[in-house]
Amino acid sequence: MKNFKEKSDKIWEVANLLRGDYKRADYGKVILPMTVLRRLDCVLANNKQKVLDYLPKVDKLKDSAKDITLNKIAGFNFHNRSQFNFETLIKDPTNIAANLRNFINGFSTSAREIIEYFNFDDQIDRMDDPKADILFRVVKAFQEIDLTHMDSMEMGYVFEDLIRRFAEQSNETAGEHFTPREVIKLMVNMLFNEDTSMLTQEGIVKTLYDPACGTGGMLSVGEQYIKELNPKADLKVFGQEINPESYAICKSDMLIKGQDPSQIKFGNTFTVDGLEDETFDYMLSNPPFGVDWKKAQKIIKTEADNKGMKGRFGAGLPRINDGSLLFLQHMISKMKTKGTRIGIVFNGSPLFSGPAGSGESDIRRWIIENDWLETIVALPDQLFYNTGISTYIWIVTNHKSEARKGKVQLINATGTKDEALIAEGKLTENRFWKKMDKSLGNKRKKIVEDTKDKGIDLITQLYGNFEENEFCKILPNEYFGYWRITVEQPLKENGEVVLSKGKPKADTKLRDYENIPFLQEDTNKTLVPQSIQEYVKREVIPHVPEAWIDEKKTKIGYEINFTKYFYEFTPLRSLAEIKADILKLEETTLTQEKNILN
The missing domain is CATH 3.40.50.150 (Vaccinia Virus protein VP39)
Known part of the structure; x- marks a missing residue:
């Protein structure tokens, strides 16, 4: 992918010609459509003359039929029937604006409509204005950038790199x-x-x-x-x-x-x-x-x-x-x-x-x-x-495949566990990502590519294997569901429960809420269903015996607390370890003081 970076840098250098006449934020209005035009020009170059030679034979056809015929000769779903291309455009600096428009209008309908979304005609006027007079220089600069041998993936990188720079x-x-x-x-x-x-x-x-x-x-x-x-x-x-x-x-x-x-x-x-x-x-x-x-x-x-x-x-x-x-x-x-x-x-x-x-x-x-x-x-x-x-x-x-039905797979590819192991000296590098040589905006990390058992390959394996391990958990759908219940307590006046239609009246100040998971772990660490009644009897009534549940207000919710599922408790260091570190630090400090005084 080195090729894409070289091309992107060369295109970016053309933006220097716009300095003074354009605000930095507007560079993309020129550079992006010109890159598209140059790319289309390079792609069509091999068969451009064949298209021009065949033009007289389709002169009497309707535009739609003309496009179909000439597209076949061009070898793509589009063609350009203008006498101009970037090579010939720079041979006539005086008429560069008119000739560039002729070149753009020479594209078949599908390609021409694409260019129109850039509103590039306004930029041609702006660059051709005598006050700026930079249109010819911009066209010539692009003529010197050959995009012929760039594949689609590389051009994608070029456009993305340019858009990122303009956005910044x-x-x-x-x-x-x-x-x-x-x-x-x-x-x-x-x-x-x-x-x-x-x-x-x-x-x-x-x-x-x-x-x-x-x-x-x-x-x-x-x-x-x-x-x-x-x-x-x-x-x-x-x-x-x-x-x-x-x-x-x-x-x-x-x-x-x-x-x-x-x-x-x-x-x-x-x-x-x-x-x-x-x-x-x-x-x-x-x-x-x-x-x-x-x-x-x-x-x-x-x-x-x-x-x-x-x-x-x-x-x-x-x-x-x-x-x-x-x-x-x-x-x-x-x-x-x-x-x-x-x-x-x-x-x-x-x-x-x-x-x-x-x-x-x-x-x-x-x-x-x-x-x-x-x-x-x-x-x-x-x-x-x-x-x-x-x-x-x-x-x-x-x-879903039969094995996956009723289940959700969670994969932790953050690399935080690897970073902890690296800090402890137990691992030399992160298995999921690596630091970029140079940050691109906020992007400072890159998932490892094309390396077996790392990065993309490792995550794909974890996904395809569908087995639980330190990076992968497989949980039933019900695990993510819960009931949101409203717990009421009676309103009391002078120590007596206030009744309404023969039933205790709720004290809104004591109202509380609980989220009750659909599933709970039993003594064997197995997930089993639980009911609202079981939960309330176990977790609520022992603390507030007079409480009840307003069932009309019960709601069902679903959430995925990713951090909780992969959380691993790190035991605190012992007091002896902490004391040893403090004494070592004091000893180091005393040694440094003596050296300074001496």
């Missing part, structure tokens, strides 16, 4: 546009792991969807995985993206790879589902962490109220400042009845936020009681570009 310049959140590739590789490994034998069948056709696809990284890595597994397989990709620049980059990538760019939709997934009524075999997504959905509130709430469980959001609505679980509900609504697998990245909030009866808890309940939650992997912190917080991969499916 403007204090925007780069992570909203893309996900670290090693995280995507891990998600893809887990998503397809259970279906490997089926995916190796000749001529197999499957679909992959991302409702927040950004620049298309997840779709690209998913496609690459399937092609390497089975060159004769056909993975059709679909997506939707709200950011116009990211959307345009994603569609241009789809064009070059031969995918149907019309399957990538533009807009807010919540308000306008661009792929309504479509269902998919696989889905991947990294929705923005803690995304506010206030702007879409009216539409989402109306759908939830009117359609209920027949719509996308019938299970519940989360807090207005975090729409993560809305994305997951949307994806679940697109599962095929014969079986779909979903991989999605969340922060910690969807695991436990919201008490029993809240939207978040009800959504978790709906997912777990339907036996759709298969696995959650806890990842290390400082893994993403725009946040240092810990993240989690959820695998959700309506087609």
Whole structure:
């Protein structure tokens, strides 16, 4: 991947030409569309002359028929029939603006529509203005950058690196546009792991969807995985993206790879589902962490109220400042009845936020009681570009294997245990991640790639083996459920219980609440069901004999307290050890004092 970094650095250097005429935050308005144009130009270069030579033969055809014919000659789902390319553009500095527009207008409809999402025409005017007069220099700088031999994966890295740099310049959140590739590789490994034998069948056709696809990284890595597994397989990709620049980059990538760019939709997934009524075999997504959905509130709430469980959001609505679980509900609504697998990245909030009866808890309940939650992997912190917080991969499916039915697998891939062993000198390196040579925003760690029994490989093994060990726990669905009960005590006046309709009146000041897990450990450390009555009799009545439960207020909740499940008690040091350390420290201090005085 060294090639991508060299190209990215060269493209970034072009931004120096914009200094003074553009604010740093606006560099991307020029650099990103120019990178796309240069990439398309390089890809079409081999057959460009053949397209131009064939133009007279299709002159009388309709535009749609003309596009189909010339696309075949170009060898892609698009072509360019302008007399210009980057090589010829720089030969006429005087007419650079007009000629560049001619070049852009020469693209077939599908490619030209992509460029329009950049609103690049405004930038051509701005750069060509005599006050700036930098258009020719920018075009010439890109002409000197050859993107011909870059594969799709490398170009993905280039765009992601550029977007990250521009986001840092403007204090925007780069992570909203893309996900670290090693995280995507891990998600893809887990998503397809259970279906490997089926995916190796000749001529197999499957679909992959991302409702927040950004620049298309997840779709690209998913496609690459399937092609390497089975060159004769056909993975059709679909997506939707709200950011116009990211959307345009994603569609241009789809064009070059031969995918149907019309399957990538533009807009807010919540308000306008661009792929309504479509269902998919696989889905991947990294929705923005803690995304506010206030702007879409009216539409989402109306759908939830009117359609209920027949719509996308019938299970519940989360807090207005975090729409993560809305994305997951949307994806679940697109599962095929014969079986779909979903991989999605969340922060910690969807695991436990919201008490029993809240939207978040009800959504978790709906997912777990339907036996759709298969696995959650806890990842290390400082893994993403725009946040240092810990993240989690959820695998959700309506087609669990027999061994997994009724169970949830939890994998602790944070590496905290390894770090403790390293500190004790019992381990030389972390098995899950390594520190980056240079931080990229908040990203200071990287999951180990392409190393057997470490990082991605180790996590994939833990997932596939489905066996409990120090990093993996397998728990029944019921383990995550609990009753939220209301404990009442009688109101007393002058030592006498106050009655209402012959029953004790509750003292609101003494009202208390208890969370009662569906399951408890017996004396053999085995999980067994318990009832509210058993719990109250054991844990409440001995302390407050007159208490009772207001059953009308009992609610069911679900939460996943990841830290608790993998917590290991570290015994405190003995007093003798502490005393020895203090005496040693005092001795060292006295020695240093003597040296100074002498």
